[in-house]
Amino acid sequence: MQNQRTAVADGLRLVAFGLRVLVHVVLGGAALLAVVTVASVLGPMLALDLYTPPVAAWWTVFTAIAVQGVPFLLLGTVVSAAIGAFVPERVLTRLLPRNQALAVPLAGAAGVVLPGCECASVPVAGSLMRRGVAPPAALAFLLSAPAINPVVLVATSIAFPGQPRMVLGRLLASLAVAVVMGWLWARFGREEWLRLPKRSTGTSARGLRAFGAGLQHDFLHAGGFLVLGAAAAATFNLVVPRSILDLFTGSAWLSVLLLAVLAVVLCVCSEADAFVAASLSGFSPTARLAFMVVGPMVDLKLFALQAGTFGRAFAVRFSAVTWVTAVAGSSLVGWWLL
Template sequence: MAGSAPVTTVVRRTGVTSLHVFCLVLVVAILARPWLEQVLLAPVVRTAATVFVAVCVQALPFLVLGVLLSGAIAAFVSPAVLRRVLPDRPGRAVPVAGVAGMALPGCECASVPVARRLIGQGVPDAVALTFLLAAPAVNPVVLVATAVAFPGEPGMVVARGLGSLATACVMGWLWQRVGRAEWIADRARRAVEPAVGGGRWAVLAETARHDLVSAGGFLVVGALVAAVLSVLVPPAWLDALAGQLVLAVLVLAVLAVLLALCSEADAFVAASLSVLPLLPRLVFLVVGPAVDVKLIALQAGAFGRGFAARFAPATFVVAVLCAVGAGLLVIGAR
């Protein structure tokens, strides 16, 4: 009919939404309130909650400081600065890139795109990969956090710095000797232009927000694991593991890969495992920032799956050996 208004058909979507889930959880919580009160007041739960809160509260300031520094670097420091100060010969540039990690700190997630940008700007692969491993492991935020987590044990700070720096340099030299250009995907060699829009302060805020959300989740997971281990694992198991130094080293090395903690917060999780000797906990701190499940995924996306399949296992072995060597040299077998 002329002049009549168009008929609008409203299609109602059916299905389970987040509101339905929330209501269901709320109803279950109300019905199960007496049982929940008994569970939450149990000594085991209170102990686990204390450990969880302690790890989060201790680590959070260093995590925030780390992501702010990472955001500032993304906004105000160009990777071209590192390229200009590197020596021409890759063999000499590798340790320089490792030491540069102290001046240009960043979390593991941030170091992957920076390394890719370096490769895209023509920096030798070995040098960029050295920086990738060094930046999240030997920067001042991580070392200060380690000192706070292990009061009275300055050797842990020195051993962690030496072990992480050695891991980065050895992997750089190893890649220079046996690495092949075709192992890195072609997309990583294309120059990556930084995103623009909103100015440098907007870049800082967005980078810090992204890193905080990402790393904060891993911190919560790590704190939960530390809390669970503190109450569910029988003390006899930890005592037995503490008496088997080689086994403890291997177990904590694998645990570091699986937990994928942020390097600004992992020291507090390691400190909570006080029953174990210092050497296995040092291995945990050196292996974690060098290779873990999230880093393997990020490296596969940035440099290709073939690269990750070769680089990650080699890094794991080198990190364990360097951590054990630095630990025996600085803190001994304890």
């Protein structure tokens, strides 16, 4: 009898917790969708009141990016939260060989089956290092997981319909950059540059509670960056004169460098950055590929996360070299494939 009561009580607590998670996710999603709805409904009305076609164009671009990106953003955060809550880090530790030269490409390829957003990749990489994974392999996984996971690749295929080479180019360039950076750290990295995160004194949360907390945090956090990125991309298309864009779009190298810098500043989540890149139709395919390769690996929020987790000496060196490698890698792949 006592066991039955305990089972019933545990079941009720599980249901109550599930309802709380659902309420948080629904409220968070409603808040994000409310912004999109206001943009899509009131935007055209406001544009008509102001009689300014550029304002109508701004609302159109903003709404298109946000509406297309939200479903993939939600799917990506669900997958990321589930992996963080239910997949132990020791799974990757046991699969990687001790030889760093072999462990780096395997860890980079693991980003395909163990996806995560940029914000989650930094603490996951730190946890892997604490559990014995060599830093070069952990850093390769840090760069590849948010860039080549299935959610990102599917989103890219939707954003660029009928252009499978853009999806393949993103996969090849991102994986190559992640592997090269892991090998570069194995060859030139120094222990004093990398401050390993301290081991947590408490027990890490697992299961449904960790899943709910991770989903709520990642969706709301990344959703804010999606809205800001969509607004910034729409503003960029509206404010920057065509004559200035022609200076960059007329030069293949200048257009790549401009979008590579823009990716660092906009901080768009990798699950949604393909839609922002697709909206920048005035630029070459190689430049837009550079935007999608650089963004998940180097941006302002990632720099802050890396500096707080591994130290500023590491973040400055690693981010700078990663940016140069990502620009070079995407340019080579774009020239060869696109």
